[in-house]
Amino acid sequence: MGSIFNLSPFYIAKGDVFGKEQPIILVLLDITPMMPVLEGVVMELQDCALPLLREIIATDKEEVAFMDLDAAILVGSMPRREGMERKDLLKANVAIFKSQGAALDKYAKKTVKVLVVGNPANTNCLIAAKSAPSIPKQNFSCLTRLDHNRARSQVAIRCGVPATQVKNVIIWGNHSSTQYPDVHHCVVNMSGCEQPCFDAVKDDAWLKGDFISTVQQRGAAVIKARKLSSAMSAAKAICDHMRDLWSGTPQGEFTSMGVYSSGNSYGVLEDLIYSFPVQIKDKTWTIVDGLAINDFSRAKMDATAQELKEERDTAVEFLGV
Template structure:
């Protein structure tokens, strides 16, 4: 049995965390032989709720879970971390402008980035979930200069899973019969779900998604808008955001970071752009196709990009540039 690792979840009294914590604690993410300490951070008014979450985790009697530490203090939460899953953020309220949401979250993620820099291990892997996830992730990374920017990523795996599922349902096959869907850009309604490089296994034979679906208009139209608007559709139907599917996507994302991606397969993650891939501007957290080995990601370069894709990739990059510039202006990070 390995030495325990220390994993932080922020916004730990919230509904995404409630769906997430059991999966982490029972070994679905970091491995069935990896003991761990869970650190749960939330704001002071949520501490009584957090106590209830701790009791439930204790009552699960999970053999890998060595300790649970609930706290509202950053110096406790961020100390000696191996992994940080930053779920908590200021939600958008009725009548709130996007710039107001950005301003509130820039302050949160600047503070958490500084806490990572001061207290966490320099090898910590940081996943930002709280929205606007790409820009929050960039601010956290900029606020932690002693931790490599490559250690930061944001969640677009939920969009990736949504895209796989939509195509799979259309083809009448299980989602694991297809691979190499791509989510480009921002985790917002400008994201571009791309299946030009997606391969579908039908009765043992690999074919392109376009050949199997046989409906280019759907793949270039309703499919894209369905994935882009799926979060809003869930909220409209459920009156709550996508907690169960978000938690599953977080587990998928962190498991791939920890254990690597399968040979010949890539997944989507928001990662730091150095300006050297697909014409995406530097100094953005942008969702690319990546492979992962030894806890390090690598952008899958050299994929052919047609004019249809180029336009959509550029549009979501432009939104991210605007978000970044607005966020940086607020706090001068």
């Protein structure tokens, strides 16, 4: 996560997230052994001479890092190591996000907006939210914007248009290989005329096959190619997510975010952090309800929900609630 950690503060301090006139105080939290490296990040940010950056606080103490926060981006998590079972990974991350959730609950503003990036992002986000009972669950979300951006880009490349001409793709479910990139409600602007994605692409087999697997496996493909996880694209997605959360989504468009399921949308179980299509206004997300779901989509949405249920049940055992 190092490259993401280095890039995201730069974009935030430059004004790409909260606006070109919003002064920024950056609070950077890391573990104690990494403090010398963190000081290097601070020096780089200072050397950028960014006009909006008022102060940088680098710390290894949660009580300092979470004090009076307006926005929190939780990037760090325990990565899966060779020979590690998924249960071991969840146990390690429950400890991290239980601690950070409790610190948010104790020190941050109750209006704080919390974005969880560290994987497994959906379940880590749920643990953080459960550990911060005084902060509304509506204030917690996890990052599926990178998957959303990947899906838009794949369609755009296929159609020979800029990614800005592709809108309303959906990422359903978990930020994992079970996620479902859905283009049944996507439209593509071709030469000034908006067309349904299936009409624009004209290759149903690709949209129901290789397109889905490419988006699902893109992170692994990046690691295989560059020997490191996504950095530029992940940092950009973090900024896209927080910018939309702060400023809202464009009229008639929706984006994808992992948010708390109340059990009232698309048959998704209650008490999961599940990626839905959302629209955002006044710093509040609303799930886009009423979209038609065919049998193909239903099966994939249910499969990723089942994985999230299993992750949640295992994690909650470790949480002790």
